[in-house]
Amino acid sequence: EAQVTQNPRYLITVTGKKLTVTCSQNMNHEYMSWYRQDPGLGLRQIYYSMNVEVTDKGDVPEGYKVSRKEKRNFPLILESPSPNQTSLYFCASRQGPIYEQYFGPGTRLTVT
Amino acid sequence: AQSVTQPDIHITVSEGASLELRCNYSYGATPYLFWYVQSPGQGLQLLLKYFSGDTLVQGIKGFEAEFKRSQSSFNLRKPSVHWSDAAEYFCAVGADNYGQNFVFGPGTRLSVLP
Numbered sequence: 001e002a003q004v005t006q007n008p009r010y011l012i013t014v015t016g017k018k019l020t021v022t023c024s025q026n027m028n029h030e031y032m033s034w035y036r037q038d039p040g041l042g043l044r045q046i047y048y049s050m051n052v053e054v055t056d057k058g059d060v061p062e063g064y065k066v067s068r069k070e071k072r073n074f075p076l077i078l079e080s081p082s083p084n085q086t087s088l089y090f091c092a093s094r095q096g097p098i099y100e101q102y103f104g105p106g107t108r109l110t111v112t
Numbered sequence: 113a114q115s116v117t118q119p120d121i122h123i124t125v126s127e128g129a130s131l132e133l134r135c136n137y138s139y140g141a142t143p144y145l146f147w148y149v150q151s152p153g154q155g156l157q158l159l160l161k162y163f164s165g166d167t168l169v170q171g172i173k174g175f176e177a178e179f180k181r182s183q184s185s186f187n188l189r190k191p192s193v194h195w196s197d198a199a200e201y202f203c204a205v206g207a208d209n210y211g212q213n214f215v216f217g218p219g220t221r222l223s224v225l226p
Contacts, residue, residue: 045215106155
């Protein structure tokens with residue numbers, strides 16, 4: 001089954017404790033992205049990647065890191081999480097720049 | 113860069129009534145337009161997309177959308193709403209330029225009255 005998977009689905013952590021949210025897709029897509037969703041703001045892009053070792057900042061990259069060492073994986077790293085990063089995070093992939101995005105199930109992160 | 117507005121934050125309709133959700137975009141070239149739906153606690157599912165050709169596109173779950181270039185709009189419609197359509201709906205615009213090229217609107221929350 002074609003899908004985007006994310007782990008964990010739910011995470012509660014404390015300020016400053018490094019964490020990684022994993023994302024994997026099995027569709028051989030070139031493009032992958034990370035979004036955060038906050039009430040009233042829709043989805044805002046954090047980082048995106050056009051291919052292995054090619055990443056770039058989206059609208060809200062501060063406080064986040066990503067890497068793309070393999071085509072299928074695109075982890076999101078929060079080196080020192082803060083409460084303002086409490087949000088719902090989605091990973092997405094797509095075949096190319098004009099194609100629709102396929103979304104993972106989301107990761108709800110709470111930073112206390 | 114492209115942008116998307118969805119003027120209605122929240123819409124309430126009765127079951128069986130017709131629905132239209134508005135979407136306006138800003139982009140200088142030919143846009144690639146999408147509607148996604150997010151049910152409570154769920155991820156995002158693609159309803160329909162417009163790339164080119166016929167400006168009236170059909171999607172899943174009985175939804176359709178019409179692209180109007182002169183109005184920079186891509187409104188979503190359904191002739192008869194079902195209670196299970198209660199969800200949040202996002203319009204998005206993509207572009208074929210290099211880089212950050214997929215922008216979502218803020219969403220419209222749809223409530224359905226029995």
